[in-house]
Amino acid sequence: MRRTPIVLALLGALTLSGCSSSGSPGAQSAPAAENSPPAAAGGGTFSVITHGAPGDSFWDVVKNGAEAAGKKYGVTVTYQGDGDPGKQSQLIDQAVSQKVDGIVVSMANPDALKEAIGKAVAAKIPVVTINSGADSSKAFGAITHVGQSEDVAGRGAGEQLKAAGVGKLLCVIHEAGNVGLDQRCKGAEQTLGGTVERLQVDVSNLADVTSKVAAKLQSDKQLNGVLALNPAVAIAARDAIKDAGSQAKLATFDLSGDVVSAIKDGDVLFAVDQQQYLQGWLPITFLYLYKNNLNTVGGGLPVNTGPGFVTKDNADQVAKLAEAGTR
Amino acid sequence: MTATAADERVAGVGPLRRLLIRPELGAVVGLVVVFAFFASQSAVFRSPDGIANWLDPAATLGIMAVAIALLMIGGEFDLSAGVLTGTTGLILVTLATRYGVNVWLAMLAGLVVALAIGYANGLIVTRTKLPSFIVTLGTFLMLQGVNLGVTKALTGTVQVSGLRRASGFESARVLFAGTIEIGGTSFRVAILWWILVTAVATWVLMRSRPGNWIFAVGGDEQAARAVGVPAARTKIALFMTTAFAAWLVGSILALRYTSVQANIGIGQEFIYIIAAVIGGCLLTGGYGSAIGASIGAVIFGMADKGIVFLGWDADWFKFFLGAMLLLATLANRLVRRYAEEVKR
Helix, strand or coil: CCCCHHHHHHHHHHHHHHHHHHHHHHHHHHHHHHCHHHHHCCCCCEEECCCCHHHHHHHHHHHHHHHHHEEEEEEEEEEEEEEHHHHHHHHHHHHCCCCCCCCECCCCCCCHHHHHEEEEEECCCCCEEEEEEEHCCCCCCCEEEEEEEEEEEEHHHHHHHHCCCCCEEEEECCCCCCHHHHHHHHHHHHHHEEEEEECCCCCCCHHHHHHHCCCCCCCCCCEEEEEECCHHHHHHHHHHHHCCCCCEEEEEEEECCHHHHHHHHHHCEEEEEECCCHHHHHHHHHHHHHHHHHCCCCCCCCCEECCCCEEECHHHHHHHHCCCCCC | CCHHHHHHHHHCCCHHHHHHHHCHHHHHHHHHHHHHHHHHHHHHHCCCCHHHHHHHHHHHHHHHHHHEEEEEEEECCCCCCCHHHHHHHHHHHHHHCCCCCHHHHHHHHHHHHHHHHHHHHHCCCCCCCCCCCHHHHHHHHHHHHHHHHHHHHHHHHEEEEEEHHCCCHHHHHHHHCEEEEEEEEEEEEEEHHHHHHHHHHHHHHCCCCHHHHHHHHHCCCHHHHCCCHHHHHHHHHHHHHHHHHHHHHHHHHHHHEEECCCCCCCCCCHHHHHHHHHHHCCCCCCCCCCHHHHHHHHHHHHHHHHHHCCCCHHHHHHHHHHHHHHHHHHHHHHHHHHHHHHHH
16 A cells, blocks of 8 residues: 555656656757658768778868768768777778668778678679778779878878988887888888887877877987878877977878978978879769779779879978868 | 565565566666667668667677676776786687787687686686776786787787688687678677677576675675685686686687787777666675667667767767767666665
8 A cells, every 4th residue: 555656756757757858859950860860862872881980180181072072973972980890890890781772891901890781782782992901902892992102101101201311210010000101110110211110109198198298308318210191190199399408300190280280380391192082082983983884993903093292392282172171 | 564575675676677677677678779879760770780880889898798797796997807808819810820829729718718817817816806997997908018019029010900811710710800791791609609608697696696795795805704705716707707808809800800900999998887787786796687688789780870870970979979878877777776676
């Protein structure tokens, strides 16, 4: 008898808590769902799945490129990024079950993505690989690869640094699992003719990057060059060189607005530009052409988006574009 | 008044009441809410393909969350569990590809190392009485360094790959990383491992003497020891259980992706704890459930994949994920508070 009201109150509370927790996410989703209905657009849906962490300045430009191309052609482009190859392959699985019209994927770790990409190809979904993984692209059944050979770009950077008088170089690696970064350092090592030391940092903790690079420069005065492999790391390294009172020359891979102005100021010698906007734009274009006209590009060879070098001479023109998020 | 109260102590507990005081009830409510929300918004999410998609991350997360839940009920944390999945995977792939060791033997070696690390964690915690948060944070950082340092020293790169060509790979893959066809949809074998781990853990917790010990050392260690519970041994066994789970997950992932990066698993340790907490574990120990942790893992898997199915902007992904988890935990807590009132 006495228990009944308690139980009733409990049931009431249960329904209440159920309502409150379902109400909020519903409210959040309503506007978002209107903006991008997954498979509703007439022109098709293309899924871009990269290994870049959300908020990474390099991958943001790729995203801009892909989305701008999507808008241009009137197709839906979704962009996802996850540095964990397991998660990345799950995202590919998801795109396959959503039956998208094409998948763009960057392969920092091709082995781990082999199975998922195989499933996409088996489901007759065209795949374009971008950025890293050029060597495996064709074997996995991708229609083409869009990117820049890491080795060639690294060698180019090494040559330029040698010409600038660098004898002992610090190569700053910012993603522990990415083979491409290591290849850049190796490439630079081949053409520099001096020694290359590698320093492992975490790109999501830039303050720590600055202090680590500074510590390295302070402890080894012979280091007279720093090669950053990411624009945000380059800015952190620039601060580190100042902090350490070092004369080391700084060069970087890839661009950002900050890097371009640093080049203009003479703080950064040059940037190796792989023009990653193209790695977003071109695959969407290729998939669009493949879907509507069955075109394939490259003839089985990778389509190169670089390397180009941004130096003091052309920095001004590139500056405007970088600030708009397209370079 | 007093007469009725005395009566209630000996009265049988009704089925509804027994249901309400279960720690996983809040998680079940959260599960229903999250599923209903995503299923109503996305047709793919509720299709067999979609379900296979979101059960996939839930399975490997669930195995870890169950082990972490046991450990948390026992009153301890393990922050090194995520990186340990990477360590075991690296041992497996390195031994099999660089030294030609049979995959099964390489897995055995990984298991031995994992159990040794779990034993060391437990021994340091029980001997020094330092908080396990600090001890395993130390192990976490050390393993992170070892993973990168050893991989780099042995292979010259930051990832080991090529497991597909190793001897014994196919049989191990079928058992740990294969797929099962159910009605034209392929589900991961890891899901079965996850169910098995959950079942065993639940049986141990609810029906065995070590299960009582776990609740006892997590509730009040001094009191537990006073009544003769082998507190130190229980805790060491719990750390070794977590290490075993990390080995299982590490091996599943390595066999599935045939390569392991040196930085894998970092940051996952908090996801395990989140899943266990959604499932009804208290951060202070002594309360929780293994099934709850599994349900927590499913909620996480659904939110993780559901957001992608809905096509929300990836830039906001982490925000939605966090909000979703917070809401699930809040719903859980509300339910639990009422459940505890009923208990009294």
